[in-house]
Amino acid sequence: MKFVTYNYENKENIGFVKEDKIIPIEDVFDCLGQSKPNTILELIQNYDDNFWDRIETTINSKKDFNFLLLSSVKLLAPIPYPKRNIICLGKNYVEHAKEMKLTKISDSFVPEDPIYFTKSAMPAIGHQDEIEFSYDVTQQVDYEVELAVIIGKDGINIKPEEAEDYIFGYTIVNDVSSRDLQGRHKQWFKGKSLDTFCPMGPYIVHKKELPFPVELDIRCSINGELRQSSNTKKLIFNIPYILSDLSKGFTLKAGDIICTGTPSGVGMGFEPIKVLKDGDIIECYIEKIGKLTNRVTVI
Structure with missing residues (x-):
């Protein structure tokens, strides 16, 4: 089951993706026989795992929905306004940890414990939206494709x-x-939280669609050039470890977004560096989830 937030005829709505339709x-x-939630965040916060079986049964058994073609809508970030800052992990692939020795932002050690930080996204941008920045603010903008985990219920x-x-x-x-x-x-x-610096999507895929542990190919291309290519099974700290460690004394909330880290191949890992420039097309892909595409605009 895939969940999507979209704009159709100037109205924002949420829905379920079935093949090429919403x-x-x-x-x-x-x-x-229930009133609808207005956002995916409300959907997550108000319904439990048992409810998704009812939804799936309804979707599979009924044929005369008012389908919308995916090509007819503007996809937005699935959760445009996260409940709180997005929680991120730094240096969670060995080769990425090693390539950071070329930068001034981190040393090259492979962490023995997770490195947590947060980034703000108000809002997160969606598929085919533009990443905008000014050279007056920054001249070294980089990409990092990441698998993000969406928390389904509160837990400590x-x-x-x-x-x-x-x-x-x-x-x-x-x-x-x-x-x-x-x-x-x-x-x-600050460097992670500039406006438009959090593309997200195109969908949220329900956990039932992805066998646990989650082992998915993950890639990022710039203008068709493959830069990052790995698999989430190579995470230093896997998803069960992350959730357990992060939740020690810290309540994870339904709707929280946890980014699990990026593999090697970021722009700053090259010599000379390959930072983003005006007109670049970034394609982030994760197996069984889809492709998130954005264009860079220097303003």
Whole structure:
């Protein structure tokens, strides 16, 4: 099951993706005799795992929905306004940790414990939206394709073997980063949180669609040139470990977004560096989730 936030005829709505079509949320909830939620965040916060079986049964059994073609809508970030800052992991692939020795923002050690930080996204941008920045602010903008975990229910002190119970689904996030700001400020929040620096989508895929542990090919191309290529099975700290460690004394909330880190091949890992420039097309791909495409515009 895939969830989507979209704009159609100047109205924002949420729905379910079936092949190349969208089923508007109200069609399904009318069948269930319930009032519809207005956002995916409300959907996550108000319904449990048992409810998704009812939705799936309804979608598969009913044939006369008011389908919309995916090509007829503007896809937005699935959760345009996250409940709180997006939680991120730094240096969670070995080769990426090693390539960071070429930069001034981190050393080259492979971490023994997760490195957590956050980035703001108000809003996150969607598929085919533009990443905008000014050279007056930053001259070293980089890309980072990441698998993002969407938390499905509140939890604290989660056991690794129970981690999947607390997951709603997965999406793609491009953790766009200003490397010169990261180096200048000696921390990562500002350089990760400029406007438009959080492309997300195109969908959220429900956890039932992705066998656990999640082992998915992950790639990023710039103007058709493959830069990043790995698999999420190569995470240093896997998803059960992340959720268990992060939740020790810290309540994870339904709708929280956790970015699990990026593989090697970022622009700053090349010599000479390959930072983003005006007109670049970034394609972030994760197996079974889809492709998130954005264009760079220097303003």
